[in-house]
Amino acid sequence: MIYKHRTKPRLLSGLLALEKRLSPTHEKYDYIKSELYKIRAGYGGEQEYDRYMKEVRTDYPHAILHDLSLQHEGVHFQIDSLFITPDTIIISEVKNIADKIFIKANPTQFMKQLPDGSRLLFRSPIAEVERKIQFLEQWLASRNIVVTVKGLIVFAYNNEMFIEEKPSMKVITAYEAPTYFRSLTPQNESLESRDIAEIAKTLARGHTEYNPFPITARYKIGERDIRGGVFCSECEIPTIMRWSELRWYCSVCGVREIGSHQSAVIDWFMLMSSPLTNRKFCEFTGITSRHTAKRMLARSDIQKQGKGRGSRYTSLT
Known part of the structure; x- marks a missing residue:
């Protein structure tokens, strides 16, 4: 039985908003693109694993939890997936690497083969899992739960793997997980x-x-570098809409919408560290009337603090 499903990572949502609102000429744009690719690929690999885990049928009782983020004594640790059996808890570390994989032991080494035939060493997932095993054991012990914790390395796709020396931890592909x-x-x-x-x-x-919010602080990007505007939800290329005749209007595709500014509000709280005010909302969205802005903010899923010009808005999530 699945007790916790996986949800879209907040960091992925934040990076998507940042990519859209950062100039391609910005010095960190290429780095943000690479971060977005990495997070999106990782999430895709985890979803692939989850798809196969739905097929798991066992003769013994079990529980499955995906995407756990726990804290113990001030240390946060994230677990891709966790499987509980009558005698063991198994931590699955999911890796989304499409290349040929070479695995050696003594010392443990994981390598991927590049298109030119050379091998590139990447951080051992076994070391990552061993760290998480330690923290999970401590987390469980603090709640008087004593059970053996083991690790499992899972490659999301059917990689061509060459295990030159058997590693200390089981390595499988997602396809093999149900079996x-x-x-x-x-x-x-x-x-x-x-x-x-x-x-x-x-x-x-x-x-x-x-x-991970605010994203600008995480990646040390100035808030002044963030492009404002309410973007059209229909256009593939980000197009800024304008408020006209009580609707948001896109001059490119012609769509007219009422609540398009809601996504801009969400972007603000993912990207910015400064509080949202009526004035900043006007500057960010292009609204020229503070009264219109006030009505829009009142209908948004946010919390108002203070009165008059001292009003501030905070996210509910």
Whole structure:
């Protein structure tokens, strides 16, 4: 049973907004594009894994949780996927790498083969999982939950893998996941079905959504470099709309909409560290009437603080 599903990463949403509002000539534009590609690819790989995990059927009770973000003694750690059996908790680290993979041990090395035939070493996912195992064991122990925690490395797609030396942790592809979990035979069934369910619920309650906002502060980009405007939802190339006759109007595709500014408000809270005010909303969206801006903000899913010119707006999420 799946106790927690995966959701779109906030960082991905923030980077999409940043790419749209950052000039292609900005010194960090190419870096932001590469970050966006990496996060989007990682999320795509995790979704591929989740698709196969829906096929898991076992003779023993189990629980599945995707995308857990936990905290222990001030340390945040993120788990791609977690599988609970009657005797073990298995952390899955999902990797989205399309190249040929070469794996060696002593010392552990993971390499991918580039188009020119050369090999590039990348950070060992085993080391990443071992760190997460340590923190999860401590997190569980602090709640009087004692259970063995193991790791699993999963490549999202059917990579051509060459295991030159057997690593210390199991390595599979997402396609193999249903068969792998079905083949497990719990030896010491210390956890009954209700215990597994309770641990899964405890983990789900402990999840704290990672908040990467404001994105400009994260990537050290000046707020003055962020392009304002309300963008058309229909045009593939970002096109700025204008407010006319009680509607947002796109001069390119001709669409007329009422609530297009809502996405601009969302972008503001993802990108900016400064508080949103009526004046800044006007500057950001191109609205010329502060009374119109006030009505728009009042209908938005945000919270107002203060009165008059001292009013500030904060996000509810």
